Amino acid sequence: MGARQQTERQATAAPAIELRAISKAFGPVQANKDISIRVERGTIHGIVGENGAGKSTLMSILYGFYRADAGEILIGGRPVQIPDSQAAIRAGIGMVFQHFKLVQNFTVLENVILGVEEGALLRPSLNKARRVLGDLAREYELDVDPDAAIEDLSVGHQQRVEILKALYRQADILILDEPTGVLTPDEADHLFRILASLRDQGKTIILITHKLREIMEITDAVSVMRRGEMVATLKTASTSPEELAERMVGRKVLLHVPKGPANPGRNVLEVENLRVVDAAGIERLRGIGLTVRAGEILGVAGVAGNGQSELLKVLGGFQRATGRVRVNGDDIDLTGRRSDGQTRRARGIAHVPEDRQALGLIMDFTAWENCAFGYHNAPEYQKNALFMDNAAMQADAQAKMERFDVRPPTATLAAKSFSGGNQQKIVLAREIERNPDLLLVGQPTRGVDIGAIEFIHKRLVALRDAGKAVLMVSVELEEILSLSDRIVVMFDGRIMGERLPDQTNERELGLLMAGVAA
Amino acid sequence: DPALIFDLGGKFDKSFNEAAFNGAQRWKAETGGSYKELEMQSEAQREQALRRLAETGANPIVMTGFAFGDVLNTIAPDYPDTKFAIIDAVVDQPNVRSVVFHEEQGSYLVGMMAAMASKTGTVGFVGGMDIPLIRKFACGYVQGAKAANPEVKVIQNMTGTTPAAWADPVKGGELAKAQIAQGADVIYAAAGSTGLGVLQAATDEGILSIGVDSNQNHLHPGKVLTSMIKRVDISVYEAFTAGAALETGMIAMDLAKDGVGYALDEHNAALVTPEMKAAVDAAAARIVAGEVTVHDYMTDNTCPVN
Amino acid sequence: MDLMTALQILDSTVRLGTPLLLACLAGLYSERAGIFDIGLEGKMLMAAFFSGAVAFVTGSVWLGLIAGIAGAMSLAVVHGLASITFRGNQLISGVAINFLASGLTVLIGQKWFALGGRTPALSGEGRFQPIVLPFADSLRDVPVIGPVYYELISGHTALVYVAFAAVPISWWLLFRTRFGLRLRAVGENPAAVDTAGISVTRLRYAAVAIAGLLTGIAGAYLATGLSAGFVKEMTAGRGFIALAALIFAKWRPVPALGATMLFGLLEAVANRYQNIDLGGVVIPVQAMQALPYVLTVIILAGFVGKAIPPRAGGEPYVKER
């Protein structure tokens, strides 16, 4: 069906949302250029596009977080002004941001009532919210402990809180920006069930995601953005992932990286009985044992918060632990003075951390400074005993960025001015190009667009094929299944089981991740 | 024209510098002459101020405060035709007049009065920073108090160790209250504007206080027992009057020269009993006559009594 | 130590702790809303001056109080403009405010009264007088309770009671009301507040204004409650001690009471016991004067642990860079 035909039919019934000729610039960056889009009432409308395409900006304008430089917004056919989020909320719009807007040390209830309190005193509002949340939980399977502090909740639960916030404000139109980036497949399925039932009740949903599978599964229509422009709006039923990917990136993309059979060699990493007790006295790792061999990718699956982060931190050298870890047959100090990232790197362990912004990069440093981060003691970066060789570091970074297709390939830009996908490439370039014996990698493609996912996956496979050991932690089962040569599943600080990718499936892994021994 | 340089405390400190200012004003009023005055802005400017005044032809140049001593000692030889007068320090140069006060004598007298006015047998002393000058005040005060009443107890406090100690009336008030709580019913304050807090607290709590440097009796009429006055004004007035013919050498301003003393005026007349006055005046006479020596803390850095 | 001595020391603690408490609570509101405030000292000083000056000129301590609050508020507005509207550096703004107050008070004071920055001494209605609470006199002779009530609880100026009342009120306001919820949220995550449709700017201005109000009372207490008039630099570093207490209290109102009173107590003790003679070895007065600060360091090192400030503290809220 042609786009024109579609537009004609919709002209009769007023769409839930219509944006006309929206433009927005951040200084020199034109984030949105003359964008028009219609979203029909009672549908789920997907928006896809590469990192930095302008999706979040567009939605933030709709939600009154940013103000457009030009353009018009119509809700239910009537033009409205949305100067701030209060106006958006009044217009029935709710938004779940890509980076949650929750107050970390507040309880769920407090977060939910923030801004829509009933009166000057909190108690009545809290009571009402507790009641309503109970109802919503029953209606949409949105359970969270209303008295838990946000910082103690898993990301999945935090997202539920965001959705509850929107529903509590009786939003008719719900915008979700990359909601599944941090969810397990189970949680994602759950979310989609919720979204579907919301749609069935007549609510309108806009879903931004990088995962085309999700678009195909749940949306009714999909809009594609590229470099700040709207390139197409399509009926989901009449398109395919391949077509969407091509329109997004402007070229053909491999959605699955081809990979030959593994050729595992000696044990590179041997972990025995690893235990970690955190500052609050909670045991985070309860006797982990695993091995990774040269020339293989070991995938560690699990719901976030089941000890994978601690495992990576221990191996990366910035969390104390007990037990035994050997790399290339040599014991590694887990508690003493030599238990730090520098020593680990000297042993040939490279680490791409889960949280690139908080750990992997110094956001205010330039790209070239970041490209030496952790390896700043390396001899090639030193001019002499006293000074570092900044020129050498820049040249080195420039080369790495070009090889890893970081865009823009400008080594003098600050890390924070790269998009998430490109930030991830910088970290990967730094760690992979060190040619480590063992690469630890957490959530390699979280929040990264498909073009970049393809690239990152290729590099990981290439590293494996070069005979290196890779330990990959990911909450994306698809990624785990397609990249790993062996899979272990973690639950509650333990290894629940080990599987081979061609002998298992998402369902079985999902059960293991839920702590149900298969 | 003569010139006057105030120390860092500033012209209006209600005590030392202000007394100097008053002396200069009196000279001005009486002679109709004009003079130049400067307030120090920082340590590094002492030399600058002295040199520039000397170069502009001011004569004599009078400065208040021992902190000038060292600098004056180095620059005085460069201006042999200029006369300098320094208050509170001894500078051994041919063109310098050094004026030192025997505050211990004045403090001795007010110490006696304190001990005699005290009903509790406990009197107090609040100093500013712990510097030798203030210990000199304290030591004289204790000697006087013990002379009047050997049994008397003297509580001594210093306010602090930073220059803020001279300008913290709140803390001054608290120190006074702490001393009152320990039984003191007459308190002598030698602590710059911190002392204002001491006098205030004493007044509020219904006990007596003793002012310092200038006559502070009027601050709380009927509540300030007396003030230990240090006639800086006279020194300045005399120096200005002498003009370029200023005699150099050391001048000791003591009781004999009326350089120090206690204040008696309409504000405290009712507080000072005839016996008190008689005793104090007698002691003053004996000191002048050399029959009684008040120990000067500065001579050996110790105080015979506590 | 007998009861009377203890009570006198505690009484002094209350007096010395009160300005710290008010300033500390002021800082608490501001920093809970994400605006660092190292200008507490300056605002107190400004308030002390204007309260002293106006109380002298009008003879009314209440007008003085209002003027003091207005003085502190005007600096609070400057701080708000710098750190909220113009998204400037909050530390710089605070430093500037301290300098501004220290200069302006003397400059204006000299212009008005020509006493080198001092105001003339206040008396009578120009000062806050101690309030004797009901039954204080009649209960005085009841053992223990009587003296405690008479010496310690009764007999302070109105502002002391205001300061103490401000503690539970602040707790209630911050943790039991909508305003408090929003205020705390804006210091933790202004984006959350913004996306909830609440004005970050307005909230932060409100917090800064409350800080102005409380420092205003603190300054007025110094000049018209504790002393009788303004003397230049009379805050003598109390704003910084209040800041230390705030961190000590981990930005909570009730611990703020504890922390400020602890500082007050340490100072009161050091005032009271200055020349301690330990069998021939006389502890120098300097050691006693340093004692409160040394003890603070020891307590901090030993018992308090890491204090985590409000997460968005010190950062201007910028949506679009």
Place this chain on the structure above:
Amino acid sequence: MSERIPKWADVVLVPVISLALAFVISGLVILAIGENPWEALKLMVNGALGSSYGWGFTLYYATNFIFTGLAVAVAFHASLFNIGGEGQATLGGLGVALVCLALPWPHWGLALPAAVLGAAAFGALWAAVPAWLQARRGSHIVITTIMFNFIGASVLNYVLVNVLRPVGSMDPATARFPPGASLPTLHDMAAALGIAWGRNTPANITFFIALACCVLVWAIIWHTRLGYQIRAFGKSEGAARYAGINPVRITMYAMLISGALAGLMAINNVMGEAERLVLNSVEGAGFIGIAVALMGRSHPVGVLLAALLFGFLYQGGAELALWTTIPRELITVIQALVILFTGALDNMVRMPVERLFRGRGAA
């Protein structure tokens, strides 16, 4: 991201307009107290910059502020707020005094290096305790450095009154340092080169040490591994730990350098100017260092410029107070306004300037 206005406008135009604003308001203040702002300005500029004599003082004050400013700046890079410059400089003075009085120094060339060591060591020592407490015990460095300012004042007071004061001296100060410890002033140095330069001004060779420290700090922060690690730690402690940077060690190093720099100020004021140690020799320079570092955006060049500006204000203002009836507190007000407008309200100027440039770009 923010290339909305050309760099020159950001670095030169905006600060200059801000400064102008600060001076306009200062002018209004002067007017309000009944004086003539124009005359005042002339007097200030003349007094501070109009002669080699004025420069001699301006540079002297600036030297103090460079040291304390650098001290605060280095700590800032590690995200540590060192309010203790005052105390560290005080103790630095003690170090200088002990060194200078220890030996009958034959020549300043020998005394200077020793005094530099003494000053740096004592300053660093006074920063070391708060640093260690922060690193190991999590005690907030802001509080501990404030406390150490007070404790330092007490220590100095005790030492000067009871230990180092010559008997019979009224002044709580040390004896004069031996002549061999007397540093060459700018006048002496210029004279050696045949240049006439104001006599009897306190500016001395330490100014060049301060300049060298600017270069040194710049080199350390941006060209050494230590500096790299300090900056990384300052930006993100979590990331620093990931990279294997030891937080305790970096905190200690940063604060030791910071304290040493603050301590070095004593070379200028104690050894170079007073040639003896007096109470309160620091005179608040430690606090001005905070303003200098903030205004200088923690960059040595910025610190240098801000220190010069404050040196100018200090000297110009002092001249004003010396020769007119304007109270010296006017300087404090002008300083405050300069700090406020250039440091905290700079966006007030930047925003309209941006609009101006955007308008021109569109046209």
